[in-house]
Amino acid sequence: MDVSDITPAQARKLWIDALRSDRYKQGTGYLASTYESNDDCFKFCCMGVACEIYMENGGKLQVEERQFLGTACNYKYRIYGIGPYNCYNYDASPTVLPDVVRSWLGLKTNNGGIDEHECLTNKNDKGVMFDKIADIIESGCVMVTS
Numbered sequence: 001m002d003v004s005d006i007t008p009a010q011a012r013k014l015w016i017d018a019l020r021s022d023r024y025k026q027g028t029g030y031l032a033s034t035y036e037s038n039d040d041c042f043k044f045c046c047m048g049v050a051c052e053i054y055m056e057n058g059g060k061l062q063v064e065e066r067q068f069l070g071t072a073c074n075y076k077y078r079i080y081g082i083g084p085y086n087c088y089n090y091d092a093s094p095t096v097l098p099d100v101v102r103s104w105l106g107l108k109t110n111n112g113g114i115d116e117h118e119c120l121t122n123k124n125d126k127g128v129m130f131d132k133i134a135d136i137i138e139s140g141c142v143m144v145t146s
Helices: 008-020 046-056 099-105 120-125 130-138
Strands: 032-035 038-044 063-068 085-090
Touching: 008 046, 008 099, 008 130, 032 046, 038 046, 046 085, 046 099, 046 120, 046 130, 120 130
Parallel strands: none
Antiparallel strands: 032 038, 032 085, 063 085
């Protein structure tokens, strides 16, 4: 199956399954990040998981690594200690879905808007676990276009 053959509902199901799969370690603040002390340990925001699933199904995204030494590019979410770390941009986006992935999932917003005041990225960064985020998506609470 090619990414263009997958409906938005099917894409969201793939995303839900991935969030529940334990294949991805949860992180905050960025779509994906690693820390030099443990470079083999990628951590993903729930939206980063969506980007990975998009690419696994044939979608093309440019992934760019950005390295930071000692200080964070986003102090609000830097909670893993000090030292060098890397964050990864998908199609130049470090924190929210690229438009092509948002469209593929059939979401109205790049941050997974639930209503005017809440979104999946905020829930992720507040520590809501992937399985609960999957429940939110599955329940239909996320604003979708189709």
